[in-house]
Structures are given as C-alpha cells and as structure tokens.
Amino acid sequence: MNIVGVSISTGASFTLFTSISNRKFTPSIRNHANLSLWLSSRLFFLPTAKSASLCQMPPLSISTTAIDDEDVKKNPIIEKSRDSYVRRRKSKPSSDQDEIFSNLLRLAVRNQDVGFGSQIHAAILKIHDDDGGEGSMVLFNKVIAMYIKLRRVSYARKVFDQMKFPDVVTYTSLISAYAKCGKEREVVDLFLTMRLADIDFNEFTIVAVLTSCIRNFNLKLGMQVHVLAIKIYNTLDIYISNALMGLYGRLQRSHDVVRLFDKMPNRDVSSWNAVIFGTLKEFRYEQAFTFFHDMRMAGFSGDKFTLSTLLMASEEGLYMEEGEMIHCHSIKIGLELDLSVGNALMSHYTKFSHHVNDIVNIFERMPSKDVISCTSMVWGFMEFGKVKSALEVFNQMKEINSVSYNALMAGFCQNGEYLQALELFRKVIEEGMELSDFTLGTAIHACALASDVERSKQIHGFVTKVGFGSNARIKSSLVDMYSKCNRMKEARMIFDTGGVFNGESCLIGSTSLICGYARNGYFEEALYFFTKLLKHERFGVSIDEILVSTVLGVCGDLGFVDIGKQLHVYVLKLKNHPFDVTLWNSLFSMYSKSGSSDDAAKVYDSMPKHDVTTWNTLIAGHVLHRQGDEAVITWKKMIETSNVTPDHISFLLVLLASKYTSYDPVDICHGLFTSMSSYGIKPHEEHYAAIVSVFGHWNNFNEAEDLIKNMPSEAGALVWRSLLDTCRLNSNFMLGKQAMNHILESTPTDPSTYILISNLYSALGRWHRSEKTRQEMRDKGLRKVPSQSWIFHQNKIHSFHARDQTHLESKDIYSALNILILECMKVGYAPDRSYVLHEVEEFQKENFLFYHSAKLAVTYGHLITTMKGSRAVRVMKNVRLCGDCHSFMKFFSVVTARKIFFRDTSGFHWFIDGRCSCEVQ
Ligand SMILES: [Zn+2]
Ligand SMILES: [Zn+2]
Structure with missing residues (x-):
C-alpha cells in the first residue's frame, strides 16, 4: 500500500x-x-x-x-x-x-x-x-479550537460543556472566542466559573478578558483585571501590557497608555503600535511621529499596523511630509503594497496629492485589493473630478458594499452630478442594499443641491415610507433640502413637527432654517425665528456659540450691523458660554462684511488670539473693499510673521484679491498656485475658477485658457462659469461661447447657469435665444433668486424688488424717486436702456429701469434717515448692482449731498460726491 x-x-x-x-x-x-x-x-x-x-x-x-x-x-x-x-x-x-x-x-x-x-x-x-487524561484533553481542546476557527462558537461551547475536566487552555480558548464576538456576559461568566473551579488563569486568559473589555468599551472591568494581574504577576507580561494599552488607548486615556508603556521593561512592535494608536485617539498626531522616531531608534521598523496608523495620523493631522516619509519607509521594508498599507497610502494621496496618478499607481501595483481599496480608488477619482474613471472602477468591482455606493453617490454630488447621484440612489433601492442614514442623507443632499422640487418631494415621501422619517439627522437634512429648494413652508413644517428632533440635530435644523430664510430673502423670518429661539430656548436647543456664530454670519451676509451689535452685547452677557475664538471671528467677520471697519478693527485688537479664520477675514475685508495691494501685504504678513498656516480659503481669498492689485497679477497668481503644495493644499476647482476670473478681469484670456488646458483634471462647470462671466464683462464673445458650450455639456441644473447663458445671448443681441434659455429654466421649475435690495431701519428690514409697490410708503417713495431722477438727469444722468430686459416695449424701458430695487431702496433710505451728522444711506443688494443703477447712485450722491454705502455681491461701493470707490481703486 x-x-x-x-x-x-x-x-x-x-x-x-x-x-x-x-x-x-x-x-x-x-x-x-x-x-x-x-x-x-x-x-x-x-x-x-x-x-x-x-x-x-x-x-x-x-x-x-x-x-x-x-x-x-x-x-x-x-x-x-x-x-x-x-x-x-x-x-x-x-x-x-x-x-x-x-x-x-x-x-x-x-x-x-x-x-x-x-x-x-x-x-x-x-x-x-x-x-480526563492529558491526551484526551489536548485533543478536545483542539476540537474546540477547530470549531472556534470555523466560527462555530456554539459547537465549541457544547464540546466544552461535555468535558469533565476543562483546563486553562479550554477556558481561555472559549473566553477569547466570546470576547472576539463581543459576548461580554459569557466572558465574565466563564472567567468566574474558572476562578471558582480553582483553575489558575494565565496571561492569555487575561488578554482574552481584556479583549472583551476593548470591544465593549468596559473600562471598569478592564481596570479590575488590571489590578488582578498586578496582584498575581508583579511585573506585567508584555502581552498583558499591550492589551491594557489597547484598552486605555481605545477609551482615550492616553496618559494611562504612556504610563504603562514607560514602565515596560521590554517592548515589542505591538507595544509601540498601542502607544502610537493611543495618541491618535486624542488627536496628538505630532506625538505619534515622535513615538515612531523613538521606535526606530529602539531598533523596530514597524509593521503594517504601525504604518497604516501613522498614515492615518498624517492624513488627519495634515502632516503631508511625514506621510510621504512613511511611504518611503514602507517601500524600504517591503510593505508598500500590503493591503492595509496600500489602502492607507491611497487615502493619504487622495487628500494631499495634486495628481490622481499617485493614487492610481499604488492601486494598480497592489497585488491584492479588497473592497476598501476599490472604494478608495472610486473616491480618489471623484476627488479629482474624474467621474468617468471612478465609474469604470466601480463597475469592475467584484464586491460592492454600501460604503462603495455611498462613496460613488457622494462623489457624484461633489462633482455636480446630482442627477447621477439620484439615479444611483434608485439603483441602491432596487438592489436592496442596506439603507443607512448616510445613504439617505446623501440622496437628500443631492436633491438639495439640484434644487429639484419634484424629486425632493419624492425622496421625502420615500424616507417616510422606509421609516427614517423621524430620524433626527434625516430630518435636519430634509429641512436643509427644502430650504435650498426655496420651500421654506415645508422646511418649517418638518422643523416644527418636533418629536425626536432635538439636541445637535435641532441645532443643525435651526441653522439650516435660519440660513434658508436668509438665503431665500425672508430676512425677517430668519431673525424672527432666531429671536424666538432666544426667548424660549425651546426645541430642546440651547443657544450656543455655533448658533450665535451662524446668526452673526447671517447678519454679516445681510449687512445687519445693528442686530449684530445687539448680538455682540448678548454674547458678552453670557456667562456660561466661553467667549471662544470662533465667536470672536464671527463678530469680526460680521463687522467687516457690514463695512463697519472701525468696529471690526476694535474686535480684531481685543481678540485673545488670531487664527487662520481671523487672517482670512482680514483678507476678505480687503477683497470687499477691492484693496488688492493691501490684501497681498496682509497675506505676506500672515505667512511671514504669524504662526498661522494658511488654508485653502486663505489661498482662494488672496487669489481673488489679486484681481484688484495695482499691477498685473499673473506672476503673483502663479507663485501662489505653486506655493499651495508646500502647505499640503491641493488646488480645488474654486481656486482655478478664481484665477480664471482674475486673468479674465485683467483681459488676459490667453493665460486663462492655458490654465484651463493644463488643469490636472477636466475643468468643471465652476471654472467655465467663471470664464463665461469675465467674457461677458469684457465682451469676449468667442471664448464666452466656448465656455457656454462646456457648461451646456454637463446638464445645467443651476439657475445661475441659465441666467449667465441668457445674458451672454442678450449681449450678443440674440434676444430670441436669450428668452428661450429663460423659458427653458422656467419650464424646469428652476427659479432665479429674485434681485432684491434692502435697508435696515429701527430694527426693521425694508426690502424691495424691482417695481415693488408693496411697501406701505410706496406712494411717497415713488414720487420722491421721480423727482430725484429728474434732478439727476439735470446734472448728467442718462438712463442706460441696455440694462432693461429686451422683451419690454421701448416706451416702457425707462419705467423698468427707473424702478430697479436699488433705486427704490436708496430713495427710501434717503427719506427715513436723518441728514444730521451726514450719516450714510446704507443699502444691501443680493446680486451685482446693474450698470445703470451704479451710474444713478453717483448722481444721487451729488443731488442729495449724501454718502451712500452700497454692498452688492461684488463688494462695497462708497458713492461720495459723484464718484464710486470701486472706480477709484
Ligand atoms: Zn439696476
Ligand atoms: Zn461702485
């Protein structure tokens, strides 16, 4: 045989x-x-x-x-x-x-x-x-181990129950198995039975019980085991110490981790891993790298766990260079393409790299890939705007889980492909994938971004049907969705239904609601709602810094400096709220955006510290005042003298500011762009859009085109829209048409795209196409934000639309305006009819022009504010001031001998003695 x-x-x-x-x-x-x-x-x-x-x-x-x-x-x-x-x-x-x-x-x-x-x-x-003999015990222990390894813990338990004399190995195997599947009660029961049976435990038993504590976040039991272990063994074994460090690390008690670590006579890689992981849990990323340095000095090169943990630290703590160092180290020790290290590297480069190829390179070289690797690749492509490539990877995935679907969906939203996101959501439902609140939240967010009213209603119905209707997070997303779709009635209705809607979600809901009211022009409702919250502190939400900061933001956006001042006082009175830097920044920003430079300066000087937001607000202030040179000086001061590291917003602002410099900003823009990488900042589409707008502003369309051509990923709608806008302002119709075609390629879902396109057609004299575009927009149920001007007087907002006759003092305003127009014409004002929509008959054009919202508002402001102390008339507008109104304001300042402070989306205008500050710059 x-x-x-x-x-x-x-x-x-x-x-x-x-x-x-x-x-x-x-x-x-x-x-x-x-x-x-x-x-x-x-x-x-x-x-x-x-x-x-x-x-x-x-x-x-x-x-x-x-x-x-x-x-x-x-x-x-x-x-x-x-x-x-x-x-x-x-x-x-x-x-x-x-x-x-x-x-x-x-x-x-x-x-x-x-x-x-x-x-x-x-x-x-x-x-x-x-x-009970040794032989049978060993064998039955092996049977138990076999069942455990085959994930049949209940079978193992049966074997255990039938054993007459289980030993420490038997108990430990079973305790360990129960610990790994989170059955804490069984772990404790078995451990106690073992002690009662007088069977001595060993270090593996202790580690098994500690594993259960880690899984169940049971600090109390863990500490008892810790004490027991010290009682039995004078010096803790390396495995026990590692497990204890794991427990304390998980429970964010990193001082205990370090204390244990320091006492260890011998350490292994797991000990170092535990202490490094402990720092991460408390966001002390720098220390993680210090420990890694010490670890290497102690002769350890780390394993895949060390490397992936450190890569996570570099990503979360924005330590780009350290992350790259870990990458080099992983190549050196042959772990670069290990599954977990490779996945962590992909995630790291998605955050820091400027080239999608850095991620693709790792992905393609990884010998084995799991669902995380593929999902990371999908996300990586999405981050770089490569929607098609992301879809290809997704379609080739053998295993897809709900995280992969969520990544794809969120990626679609990020790249403006809201309809694709919603289509994918339909597929998720059809395939019966698990629906999490994240999935539903993303779908709701897609509807919000698409401002698609019909789909919004459908998704609201669906969410209710699948039982997520009362989920607080979903409800706050729904409030946000309806407020973005300008359906404030529905938004308010959801908010008012109360129920589980409280705490953090209520805060988010309130914030969405207040911002929604403000964004859609319901300023009074925004402030009324906030005052109601202030008075009653109801809805389970206590007014905190975040909400006050949000409302200060609304005040800043709307220029309600008076309400902002009241809030300033309110905040100073709050004893239980620490006056933190976020709140200081909100106050500073509110004064700065409202054009109250003196108050802004006072807040700035009394701030305990200046962080990156403070510096950004300073630069933003210069942008609003169109002070390009000052903005660049502030920028230099920030990077040279302060300890603050600029973020992507700082770069965006200084790029926008360079539009207003006294010298050609091409070099400075290129310099800023290349220096972004040294701060670990990847240029986003908005940065490209900003530079395109700067180049366009300076009539340097060649540079703008070159920049678009050399973008690492295809230019998106934002960049083309920016180009189209500058083309319109500088009458570059040829390039404008190109930009328009690119925007039309991706399904236009944003009303502003239609407006831009329609305006370009108007500028080209193609009225028919222009009107057709607007009609198309109306057909799709998209609404343009109506142009509106407002002034704030005696705690009341007086808001005007074009040809608005709803104001109580409308009659007086119109007759005063008619007189003022005649006065202005006497000193040279000539109405510019090109700013009237073409569909208006010629004889009506002036009527339309004369009663633009800005003119109505400034007249009312003149009527109600006193001339004493020559207080300026302050008017705000939600879109850019039209050319005719701009010209009218100059004459208005002459005939009324008043200063007019005007803020529109392009910044501040000070009209004094027939001149505007925007033209002086
Ligand atoms: Zn106008
Ligand atoms: Zn101006």
Whole structure:
C-alpha cells in the first residue's frame, strides 16, 4: 500500500499526507487499521464539495471507494485490528493516532469545512472517552479550537460543556472566542466559573478578558483585571501590557497608555503600535511621529499596523511630509503594497496629492485589493473630478458594499452630478442594499443641491415610507433640502413637527432654517425665528456659540450691523458660554462684511488670539473693499510673521484679491498656485475658477485658457462659469461661447447657469435665444433668486424688488424717486436702456429701469434717515448692482449731498460726491 502516493486533488490534503511521509510513516497493519477507522467513520463520504475531492482517491489496496461498516465487518483483518486498536487506545493513548486527528482537524480548518470537522469530532468521540487524561484533553481542546476557527462558537461551547475536566487552555480558548464576538456576559461568566473551579488563569486568559473589555468599551472591568494581574504577576507580561494599552488607548486615556508603556521593561512592535494608536485617539498626531522616531531608534521598523496608523495620523493631522516619509519607509521594508498599507497610502494621496496618478499607481501595483481599496480608488477619482474613471472602477468591482455606493453617490454630488447621484440612489433601492442614514442623507443632499422640487418631494415621501422619517439627522437634512429648494413652508413644517428632533440635530435644523430664510430673502423670518429661539430656548436647543456664530454670519451676509451689535452685547452677557475664538471671528467677520471697519478693527485688537479664520477675514475685508495691494501685504504678513498656516480659503481669498492689485497679477497668481503644495493644499476647482476670473478681469484670456488646458483634471462647470462671466464683462464673445458650450455639456441644473447663458445671448443681441434659455429654466421649475435690495431701519428690514409697490410708503417713495431722477438727469444722468430686459416695449424701458430695487431702496433710505451728522444711506443688494443703477447712485450722491454705502455681491461701493470707490481703486 502506498499512502504517500495517494492522489488527492486538494493541496491541503496533500500536505497532510506528505507530512506523514516526512515522518517516515511506515505502512504497517496498525496503520492500515488507522486508515480503515477513518473510512469506517465515513470520513470520506462527506457532504461538502471541498471534502468530496477526497472521494476521488484511486482505489487503495484497502478499498477506499465504498467502504462502510458492512465492508469493515466483512474484512476480518480490519475488524480485528480495530478492536485491538480501540482496546489499546483505551489503555494507553497513541500519540500517532492523536497526531493524525490533530492534522485532520487542521485540515478541516484550512478547508473551512465544518462538516468534515464534525466528522473528525465524531470519530474522536468514538474512540476517546473524556477520561480526563492529558491526551484526551489536548485533543478536545483542539476540537474546540477547530470549531472556534470555523466560527462555530456554539459547537465549541457544547464540546466544552461535555468535558469533565476543562483546563486553562479550554477556558481561555472559549473566553477569547466570546470576547472576539463581543459576548461580554459569557466572558465574565466563564472567567468566574474558572476562578471558582480553582483553575489558575494565565496571561492569555487575561488578554482574552481584556479583549472583551476593548470591544465593549468596559473600562471598569478592564481596570479590575488590571489590578488582578498586578496582584498575581508583579511585573506585567508584555502581552498583558499591550492589551491594557489597547484598552486605555481605545477609551482615550492616553496618559494611562504612556504610563504603562514607560514602565515596560521590554517592548515589542505591538507595544509601540498601542502607544502610537493611543495618541491618535486624542488627536496628538505630532506625538505619534515622535513615538515612531523613538521606535526606530529602539531598533523596530514597524509593521503594517504601525504604518497604516501613522498614515492615518498624517492624513488627519495634515502632516503631508511625514506621510510621504512613511511611504518611503514602507517601500524600504517591503510593505508598500500590503493591503492595509496600500489602502492607507491611497487615502493619504487622495487628500494631499495634486495628481490622481499617485493614487492610481499604488492601486494598480497592489497585488491584492479588497473592497476598501476599490472604494478608495472610486473616491480618489471623484476627488479629482474624474467621474468617468471612478465609474469604470466601480463597475469592475467584484464586491460592492454600501460604503462603495455611498462613496460613488457622494462623489457624484461633489462633482455636480446630482442627477447621477439620484439615479444611483434608485439603483441602491432596487438592489436592496442596506439603507443607512448616510445613504439617505446623501440622496437628500443631492436633491438639495439640484434644487429639484419634484424629486425632493419624492425622496421625502420615500424616507417616510422606509421609516427614517423621524430620524433626527434625516430630518435636519430634509429641512436643509427644502430650504435650498426655496420651500421654506415645508422646511418649517418638518422643523416644527418636533418629536425626536432635538439636541445637535435641532441645532443643525435651526441653522439650516435660519440660513434658508436668509438665503431665500425672508430676512425677517430668519431673525424672527432666531429671536424666538432666544426667548424660549425651546426645541430642546440651547443657544450656543455655533448658533450665535451662524446668526452673526447671517447678519454679516445681510449687512445687519445693528442686530449684530445687539448680538455682540448678548454674547458678552453670557456667562456660561466661553467667549471662544470662533465667536470672536464671527463678530469680526460680521463687522467687516457690514463695512463697519472701525468696529471690526476694535474686535480684531481685543481678540485673545488670531487664527487662520481671523487672517482670512482680514483678507476678505480687503477683497470687499477691492484693496488688492493691501490684501497681498496682509497675506505676506500672515505667512511671514504669524504662526498661522494658511488654508485653502486663505489661498482662494488672496487669489481673488489679486484681481484688484495695482499691477498685473499673473506672476503673483502663479507663485501662489505653486506655493499651495508646500502647505499640503491641493488646488480645488474654486481656486482655478478664481484665477480664471482674475486673468479674465485683467483681459488676459490667453493665460486663462492655458490654465484651463493644463488643469490636472477636466475643468468643471465652476471654472467655465467663471470664464463665461469675465467674457461677458469684457465682451469676449468667442471664448464666452466656448465656455457656454462646456457648461451646456454637463446638464445645467443651476439657475445661475441659465441666467449667465441668457445674458451672454442678450449681449450678443440674440434676444430670441436669450428668452428661450429663460423659458427653458422656467419650464424646469428652476427659479432665479429674485434681485432684491434692502435697508435696515429701527430694527426693521425694508426690502424691495424691482417695481415693488408693496411697501406701505410706496406712494411717497415713488414720487420722491421721480423727482430725484429728474434732478439727476439735470446734472448728467442718462438712463442706460441696455440694462432693461429686451422683451419690454421701448416706451416702457425707462419705467423698468427707473424702478430697479436699488433705486427704490436708496430713495427710501434717503427719506427715513436723518441728514444730521451726514450719516450714510446704507443699502444691501443680493446680486451685482446693474450698470445703470451704479451710474444713478453717483448722481444721487451729488443731488442729495449724501454718502451712500452700497454692498452688492461684488463688494462695497462708497458713492461720495459723484464718484464710486470701486472706480477709484
Ligand atoms: Zn439696476
Ligand atoms: Zn461702485
């Protein structure tokens, strides 16, 4: 007989038999008997596919094909040898026998074959009594280990329950298994039973119980175990210390981690990993790298866990260079393409790299990829605006989970592909994927961004149907969605339904609602709602810095400096709210945006510290005043003298500011752009859009075109829109048309795109196309934000639309304006009819022009504000002031001898003695 020569189709089984051959397994009658025993236990008649391969063994000298008990009985030699074997086994355990059992148990694990494992278990039971002897105990412990490895903890438990004398290994295996599946109660019960049975635990038992504490965040039990361990062992074992550090690290008690770490006489890689991980939990990223340095000095190079943890630290703490250093180190020690390190590297480069190829390079070289790697690649492509490539990767994914769907959906939203995001959402539902509040939140966000009223209603209905209607996070997303769709009634209705809508979600909801009111021009509602919150502090939300900051933001955006001042006082009165830098920044920004430079300066001087937002607000102030040179000086001061690191907003602002410099800003823009990388900032589309707008402003369209051509990913709608806008202002129709075609390529869903396109057609004199574009916009239910001007007087907002006659003092305003127009015409004002929509009949044009919202507002402001102390008339407008109104204001300042402070979306205008500050610059 030739056992070694048996042809077995699975590699795993072959290993088993070769291992027997390596041990010089000499065929003998006893071995025949052993084999026959397996056969008689029907080991080779297993139900599963993997073990079925064993049935393909060629006939042996002892038939292997159809041996059953009958055959065995018929074979006197086998029968005899079995009987003698069983007798012998009972008296004296055979180590060879046990060795084979152990090997077969291992085989079951390797093949992940529970059925096969159970058969071996049955065979062991047939010949092994649990006699409490060492041999049987070892074997039954192995059976338990087998079941645990095959994730059949309940089977393992049954074996355990039937064992008469379980030992420390038995207990520890089971405790460890329960710990890993989070069954804390079973862990504690078993540990106590073990102690009552007077079985001494070992360090592995302690580690197993600690694992359970880590999984269940049970600090109390963990600390008890810690004390027990110290009592038993004077010096803690390295494994116990590591587990304890893991526990304290998970529970963000990094001082305990470090204390344990410092006391360790010996450390291994896991000890270093635990202490590094502990720092991460408390956001002390720099320390993580210090520990890594010490670790290397101690002679450890780290493992995949060390590297992926550090890469996470570099990503979260914005330590780009350190991350790159870890990348080099991973190449050096051959772990660059390890699954977890590769995944972490992809995530790192998605955040910091300027080229999508850095991510693709790692992804393509990774020998094995999992769902995380592929999802990271999808996200990487989306971050670089490569929607098509992201889709390709997604479509080729063998395994897709809800995280992958969420990444794709969020990516679509990020790239303005709202409709694709919603289409994908439909697919998620059809395929019955798990719906999380993140998935639903993203779909709602897509509707909000698309401002698609119809779909918004549908998704609201769906969310309610699937039972997420009362989920607080979803509700605040719905409030945001409806407020972005200008459906404030619905938004308010959802908010008012109360229920579980409280705490943080209520805060988000309130913020969305207040911003929604403000954005859609319902200023009074915005402030009324806030005052109501202030008075009652109801809805379960206490007014905190964030909400006050938000409302200060609204005041700043709308130029309500008076309300802002009241809030300033309110904030100063708050005792329980620490006056933190965010609040200081909001105040500073509110004064600065409202054009109250003196108050802004006072706040700036009294601030305890200036952070990046403070500096950004300073630069933003210069942008509003169109002070390009001053903005660049402030920028230089920030990077040269302050300890503040600029962020992507700082770059965006200084780029925008360079539009107003007294010198050609091409060089400075290029310089700023290249320096972004040294701060670990990847230029976003908005940065490109800003530079395009600067180049366009300076009539340098060649540079703008070059920049667009050399973008790392295709220019998106934002960049083209920026180009189209400057083309319109500088009458570059040819390039404008190109930009328009690019915008039209991607489905236009934003009303502002239609307005821009319509305006360009108007400028080209193609009225028909212009009107058609506007009609198309109306057909799609898209609404343009109506142009509106407002002034704030005695705690009341007076807001005007064009030809608005709803104001109580409308009659007086119109007659005053008519007189003022005549006065202005006397000193040279000539109405510019090109600013009137073409569809208006010629004789009506002036009427339309004269009663623009800005003119109505400034007239009312003149009527109600006193001339004493020559207080300026302050008017705000939600869109750019039209050319005719701009010209009118100059004459207005002459005939009324008043200063007019005007803020529109392009910044501040001070009209004094017939001149505007925007033209002086
Ligand atoms: Zn106007
Ligand atoms: Zn101006």
